[in-house]
Amino acid sequence: MTEPSYAHGTGTTALLGDTIGRNLDRAVQAYPDREALVDVPSGRRWTYAEFGAAVDELARALMASGVDRGDRVGIWAVNCPEWVLVQYATARIGAVMVNINPAYRAHELEYVLKQAGISLLAASLVHRTSDYRALVDGVRGNCPALRAVHYIGDRSWDELLAVAGSVTPEQLAGREAGLSCDDPINIQYTSGTTGFPKGATLSHHNILNNGYFVGELVAYTEQDRICLPVPFYHCFGMVMGNLGATSHGACIVIPAPAFEAAAVLAAVEQERCTSLYGVPTMFIAELNLPTFSSYDLSSLRTGIMAGSPCPVEVMKRVVAEMHMDEVSICYGMTETSPVSTQTRRDDDLERRTGTVGRAMPHIEVKVVDPATGVTLERGVSGELCVRGYSVMLGYWEQPERTAEVIDAGRWMHTGDLAVMREDGYVQIVGRIKDVIIRGGENVYPREVEEFLYRHPKIADVQVVGVADERYGEEILACVIPSDPADPPSLEDVKAFCAEQLAHYKVPRLLRIMEAFPMTVSGKVRKIELRENYGR
Incomplete structure (x- = not known):
């Protein structure tokens, strides 16, 4: 008899019940002298003790600036240390960090500022051809909730930090003591068929556990150093990367503000990185650099590839020429924090290139008939659905849109067409929607x-x-x-x-x-x- 297309990811490791701040505290206490964050372009470095202190300083500064629990704080910036500090500082004080894509232009920025009700915005000054200050000035008059903007690398950033002293460590601890791991902590905008982005709202519990279990499946320890050329504004960077690192005492390495193949390989060599992230096009660009063979990548052992299917020949080269024998393939979506299925360290080449892995620990997946919702037999194509700790709280202030994708049983309907094989591994075969x-x-x-x-x-x-x-x-x-x-x-x-x-x-x-x-x-x-x- 054929098994149904249902799988429950089992494991011996329990879910974390921490808030992000408490989990960071554990890493700071366990690994105070190990490096937590390295920014290769600027040469700045933080041990876990220094990183924890910097997070606390920014958290107290935000409190002094009037940011309350539940207030929305926007981050519109390229990859930089301040992005990471904002991520952890907002979590410490119970503010909801709103990720804004650095590539957004004026009308997209205005929509997100208004829809999320962002009261304080942390922003880069420039990115490629974008003058962020000019773009903010152009829309600010239409965003009544926005009362403060602080630009990273500008005097306004120093002015923000300067007020930290007016809030005591005891006051910060008091704020943090009142937080729950189920509180909303992050909004990430993902477009939809309505024509405007929807704000997937995620909790401490959602994203901390997802980052942690992604890291568990590639066996991270405090010895690992993770090169992150993927953008922080997306779950790939801030969850699978940053939270995957800090929940294991590993080090976050920023190779450049935005993806540059040569900068990535140079950072891996210089910092002796053990893990490298990217979408397939990033790995292709790195492998095709004329100077590729001149870089010493022997420190690598693993990494994450996600975003789209990996061609077999590319995967062969990543394993053979980049020394990433344990590279892992992940599948997910913002609404599921993001990862739902992942390949394992000992999976063969066929599973790494022909599937997106199997259900992660504590996650349920099933393939259903899109018309009836009935679970199909294995080997039959249908809509992939996901349930578990990772499913978002909902779309920010859009209950009707939320109800369209999360059913009464709390299954998230991904809109992706998938086949679950007899071995439980999942293949993505198409998309119901025209994404x-x-x-x-x-x-x-x-x-x-x-x-x-x-x-x-x-x-x-x-x-x-x-x-x-x-x-x-x-x-x-x-x-x-x-x-x-x-x-x-x-x-x-x-x-x-x-x-x-x-x-x-x-x-x-x-x-x-x-x-x-x-x-x-x-x-x-x-x-x-x-x-x-x-x-």
């Missing part, structure tokens, strides 16, 4: 479409993902022009998007059409657009 995954970044067509409708030369638009060798998928905009005699060019579309949309959401391909292919019920056949108009 485009470009280089590890989720792009939601409806959001891009809603924006392009504003273009004066566009009467109608459909956005789809088409296969791309470098990024996995690339963005194609299929457009019906307002005036067929004067259609927009690809350059017009790119320029229109450049100042308002994150770079990874900007269409790279354009097709001008007279009409879209339609179903008999009047819906656009996006599958036909992908098949007929992709490269």
Whole structure:
């Protein structure tokens, strides 16, 4: 008799009942002299004792600035030590840290500031072509809750820290003593079919345990040094990376503010990193560097690859040439903190490239008929659902949207089509929704479409993902022009998007059409657009 597509990740290690602050305290007490954080670009370093003190200073400064338990504190910055300090300081005082993608432009920033009700924003000064101060100034008048902005590396950051002395350590301890591990502590925005991002709201319990168990499955100890080129604004960086490290007394290594292949390899060599994270495109870029063979990567033993499937040949090279014999594949989504399935240290190449692993400890997964919700037999494709400690509290102030994805049994419906094999390993075979995954970044067509409708030369638009060798998928905009005699060019579309949309959401391909292919019920056949108009 065929087994049902249901699996419960078992394990002998219990869930953590700590808040993030209490868990950090344990690491500080156990490993005070071991390095906790290294920023390679600036050369700054913190032992666990120094890191704990810096977190406490910022926590007291935030309290002195009027940040109360439950207040939303935004962080809009590239990877830097201050990002990590904000993460742990907000957790210490029970504030809700709101991650803002550094690539966001004005209208995206304004939406998040308003929807989350952010009262204090910590921000970088610049990132690539973005002048953060100018962007904030441009939207601040429309965000009544925003009362303070502090720029990292600017005098305003020093002014924030200067007020820390007005709050005593005893007052900080009193605040922290009143916190629960089930309190909301983090909001991460993930786009949806409504066209605007939804704020996945996560607790201490959600993200601390997920980071901890990801680390457990790659056998982290205080001896490990984890190179993190993945962005902190995403769960990959701040949960699987930062919390995975501090919950084991390991060291966080920041190679650069944003991904640079050469900087990553140099950091691994210089800091003798034992673990390296990335999406497949990052590993491909590193392996293809002309100078790749000149770097000493012999200290590596493991790492995490996630975001999209890893080609077999790439995995072979990662294992053989980067010494990452124990590299692990993870699958998840922001709404599940993020990881639900993970390969194990002793899994063979086929499992690492053909599946996304099996259920993590304390996590349930099942594959159901999308129409009926009935659990299917193993080997049959259906919607992957996840249940357990990792499922988000809900979308911030959007109960209706929450009810669309979390059912009465607390199962999170991922929207991904999956097959559970007889051995319990899961294969992702497609997506129910039309999410485009470009280089590890989720792009939601409806959001891009809603924006392009504003273009004066566009009467109608459909956005789809088409296969791309470098990024996995690339963005194609299929457009019906307002005036067929004067259609927009690809350059017009790119320029229109450049100042308002994150770079990874900007269409790279354009097709001008007279009409879209339609179903008999009047819906656009996006599958036909992908098949007929992709490269």
